[in-house]
Amino acid sequence: MTLIIFLILFAAVFGYYIAQSKAATISLTQGKKLNSLPIYHGLYVLTLTVLPLLLIILFWMLCKGYFLDKILFSILENEFVNLNFDQINLLAAKLKNMYVSQLVSQETDPNLIRVYQEYLLYEENISIYFNILVFFLSILIIFFLLKKIKLDFPARKKIERLLTIVFFLASIVAVLTTVGIISSLFFETVRFFDKINPLDFLFGLEWSPQTAIRSDQVAAQGAFGIIPLLVGTLLTTLIAMFVAVPFGLMSAIYLSEYAHPRTRAIIKPALEILAGIPTVVYGFFAAITVAPFIRDLGDLLGLEVASESALAAGLVMGIMIIPFVSSMSDDVITAVPRSLREGSWGLGATRSETILQVVLPAALAGIVGSVLLAVSRAIGETMIVVMAAGLAANLTFNPLEAVSTVTVQIVTLLVGDQEFDSAKTLAAFALGMTLFFFTLILNVIALAFVKRYREVYE
Amino acid sequence: MEDSIPKMRVENLDVSYFDKQALFSINLDITKNNITALIGPSGCGKSTFLRCLNRMNDVIDGCVVKGKVELDGSTIYDQRIDPVTLRAKVGIVFQKPNPFPKSIYDNVAYGPRIHGLANTNSELDDIVEKSLIRAGLWDEVKDRISDSGTSLSGGQQQRLCIARAIAVNPQVLLMDEPCSALDPIATARIEELMDELRNRYTIVIVTHSMQQAARVAQYTAFFHMGYLVEKGATEKMFTTPDDKRTQDYITGRFG
Numbered sequence A: 001m002t003l004i005i006f007l008i009l010f011a012a013v014f015g016y017y018i019a020q021s022k023a024a025t026i027s028l029t030q031g032k033k034l035n036s037l038p039i040y041h042g043l044y045v046l047t048l049t050v051l052p053l054l055l056i057i058l059f060w061m062l063c064k065g066y067f068l069d070k071i072l073f074s075i076l077e078n079e080f081v082n083l084n085f086d087q088i089n090l091l092a093a094k095l096k097n098m099y100v101s102q103l104v105s106q107e108t109d110p111n112l113i114r115v116y117q118e119y120l121l122y123e124e125n126i127s128i129y130f131n132i133l134v135f136f137l138s139i140l141i142i143f144f145l146l147k148k149i150k151l152d153f154p155a156r157k158k159i160e161r162l163l164t165i166v167f168f169l170a171s172i173v174a175v176l177t178t179v180g181i182i183s184s185l186f187f188e189t190v191r192f193f194d195k196i197n198p199l200d201f202l203f204g205l206e207w208s209p210q211t212a213i214r215s216d217q218v219a220a221q222g223a224f225g226i227i228p229l230l231v232g233t234l235l236t237t238l239i240a241m242f243v244a245v246p247f248g249l250m251s252a253i254y255l256s257e258y259a260h261p262r263t264r265a266i267i268k269p270a271l272e273i274l275a276g277i278p279t280v281v282y283g284f285f286a287a288i289t290v291a292p293f294i295r296d297l298g299d300l301l302g303l304e305v306a307s308e309s310a311l312a313a314g315l316v317m318g319i320m321i322i323p324f325v326s327s328m329s330d331d332v333i334t335a336v337p338r339s340l341r342e343g344s345w346g347l348g349a350t351r352s353e354t355i356l357q358v359v360l361p362a363a364l365a366g367i368v369g370s371v372l373l374a375v376s377r378a379i380g381e382t383m384i385v386v387m388a389a390g391l392a393a394n395l396t397f398n399p400l401e402a403v404s405t406v407t408v409q410i411v412t413l414l415v416g417d418q419e420f421d422s423a424k425t426l427a428a429f430a431l432g433m434t435l436f437f438f439t440l441i442l443n444v445i446a447l448a449f450v451k452r453y454r455e456v457y458e
Numbered sequence B: 001m002e003d004s005i006p007k008m009r010v011e012n013l014d015v016s017y018f019d020k021q022a023l024f025s026i027n028l029d030i031t032k033n034n035i036t037a038l039i040g041p042s043g044c045g046k047s048t049f050l051r052c053l054n055r056m057n058d059v060i061d062g063c064v065v066k067g068k069v070e071l072d073g074s075t076i077y078d079q080r081i082d083p084v085t086l087r088a089k090v091g092i093v094f095q096k097p098n099p100f101p102k103s104i105y106d107n108v109a110y111g112p113r114i115h116g117l118a119n120t121n122s123e124l125d126d127i128v129e130k131s132l133i134r135a136g137l138w139d140e141v142k143d144r145i146s147d148s149g150t151s152l153s154g155g156q157q158q159r160l161c162i163a164r165a166i167a168v169n170p171q172v173l174l175m176d177e178p179c180s181a182l183d184p185i186a187t188a189r190i191e192e193l194m195d196e197l198r199n200r201y202t203i204v205i206v207t208h209s210m211q212q213a214a215r216v217a218q219y220t221a222f223f224h225m226g227y228l229v230e231k232g233a234t235e236k237m238f239t240t241p242d243d244k245r246t247q248d249y250i251t252g253r254f255g
């Protein structure tokens, strides 16, 4: 595959130079000005060669597997006429395994080995044919394009159009990825709901998927009630926001309204370093330092504190989020026009009166937006909670007990070695879908706030 | 300025931004219940001077003010003077209307609330209504008093800012090109308004319009490159200026 891409690029660059010189020659021999500079003719050939062929290659890479499967099936069907569909399926899977692991064991059926080699041959030949085809196609395209070069060929305008397409394709990639992820979440979730009643999932008060490890166990189904996880998520997020919002907002106010530029130049980057610390580091800070501290403190006060608590996780998560709140709020507050502040000072208001009564209300929508974005970060945070809040999905509002969150459960569900279509694994997708749903709503609301804020001042 | 009492008095005022001096030893008396116009080419320091009169320059980075500025005989650049209380006495209206993103009512009530000028809600309503009436805006907004101040037109916004400024009952009103964003009709209204306000307040206005200065101001001061070149009764200044530069500016030969 790399070879053919290299060849196409080579041909395209070659076409670029030829087109350029051809355009220049035409203009010279006819003694007239070209519609577009020679370089545009070159670029035109280059992009129109590379772009479609790369798309063809991409498409081929995507559906090659499908074609090969078809071929494999037909070979197998010819070879083992007496087998039924399911058995052929099994053999195909076996062969593909051999192909992936490149291991042919001694006791394999010699017939199968023969088929395997035949298959390999096909695979190789198909690739070769495809490469040759693509290469000739590129030469063909280049010839065709070179023919089109004329004095009044509007290459410059065409390039403009092509670039629009390129930019569009680039933006589509992100969108398609999102659509792909969501649809895979969606379909796995539907499969999960085949096994588990959606009502039990959404309103169940107990979460214990671990009971469903083996299918011969009595409680084979396990309990998949999401409520304890939602409550756990809500609890840790709330605690985090209780830390992050006041500290973040106040430091934003300090930075934007009071701090001397020199102080600001030190504090702002320092705050932003907080955002750069990997969450794992926060996680063990929470588990090793904060959680025991809270437990000892609780002991002193005569309170029952679990060694892993929602409080510990929430506090550290809050610290992690401070820079998000402060840096976004800082931007929002700084964007409030200076003329508003001067208007307030000019009326004899003090700095703090101005901030509380003019600047903050003016920035409110933006601040709410940034807080909501921080909330959706807190909801999605996993590492800290895994390490500091425990795995026990207790249904409790007590911050001193261990809780578990949606993200943590997704991790624990997927790190085990279950079959891929057990209810337990599929539950992870349902959880992911729920999580996605909530953060999506939050983000939409947050962006609506931010947008309203922008409308006022831009 | 002979026959009037000076409300404010400026002596040997030097102002610089960082290392760059913007005003050089300015001396000017501002007479009570009169309108004083500050004119001069762009960048000559009119706004800087105006902002010295209520210490708005305090909040500007790198701005250093030296010299003496007095209000009713007592200096305002003094450790003991709180710029916040000073600004309640010397209000300012800016070139660009800057209503707060609050209701029209709250915009006007902002100052009185901060300074505790009203004891009851009905007193506050009273202040708001009177200020809006005096600013000539009441009839246009009395039915939409709780709409946002930013929803008004530019001219209405500027009058709202004037109402906001007079609601705190200042003694001096500073106006920095209050009409530069307005059409002739709105400008005429504000000029009318200034003439009415002059009975109660002392007004200092920065303007780029010679006609405006001639129409509204009793006294005029001409600034040029940071110097106060000429000051005196408007009529005299516009008919027989002493300085060549004043003459050139007034007749439109530069600036």
Ligand SMILES: Nc1ncnc2c1ncn2[C@@H]1O[C@H](COP(=O)(O)OP(=O)(O)OP(=O)(O)O)[C@@H](O)[C@H]1O
Binding pocket: B017, B022, B040, B041, B042, B043, B044, B045, B046, B047, B048, B049, B060
């Ligand atoms: N915040 C500031 N920082 C640095 N220099 C400033 C600042 N404000 C004004 N200056 C400088 O001070 C000088 C006087 O400015 P000022 O704004 O007082 O002029 P002006 O007469 O009001 O002009 P205009 O008619 O254009 O409003 C100018 O040279 C300007 O560059």
Ligand SMILES: [Mg+2]
Binding pocket: B046, B047, B048, B176
């Ligand atoms: Mg100015």
